[in-house]
Amino acid sequence: xxxxxxxxxxxxxxxxxxxxxxxxxxxxxxxxxxxxxxxxxxxxxxxxxxxxxxxxxxxxxxxxxxxxxxxxxxxxx
Numbered sequence: 001x002x003x004x005x006x007x008x009x010x011x012x013x014x015x016x017x018x019x020x021x022x023x024x025x026x027x028x029x030x031x032x033x034x035x036x037x038x039x040x041x042x043x044x045x046x047x048x049x050x051x052x053x054x055x056x057x058x059x060x061x062x063x064x065x066x067x068x069x070x071x072x073x074x075x076x077x
Contacts, residue, residue, distance in 0.1 A: 013048040015041055023047075 015023065020037060023044040027035050035043065 013045045013052070015044045015048075020044060 020040055024035055024037075024040045027033070027040065027043070
């Protein structure tokens with residue numbers, strides 16, 4: 001069962017037709033259900049809005065301060 005959470009549309013995001021189709025494919029693979037275009041658009045925009053609110057890139061200075069042994073798989077800058 002998929003729980004849908006309504007996220008306010010503050011970011012003004014839209015999905016291209018191609019991005020919408022890709023999102024529907026991923027949704028089907030993950031949740032086993034087909035989404036109609038209108039619901040896929042809503043869910044895709046919700047995801048983009050959520051990511052916009054929580055994602056912050058890691059600053060290079062932060063990585064330089066960390067001991068390389070903390071990140072053994074990362075290539076040297």
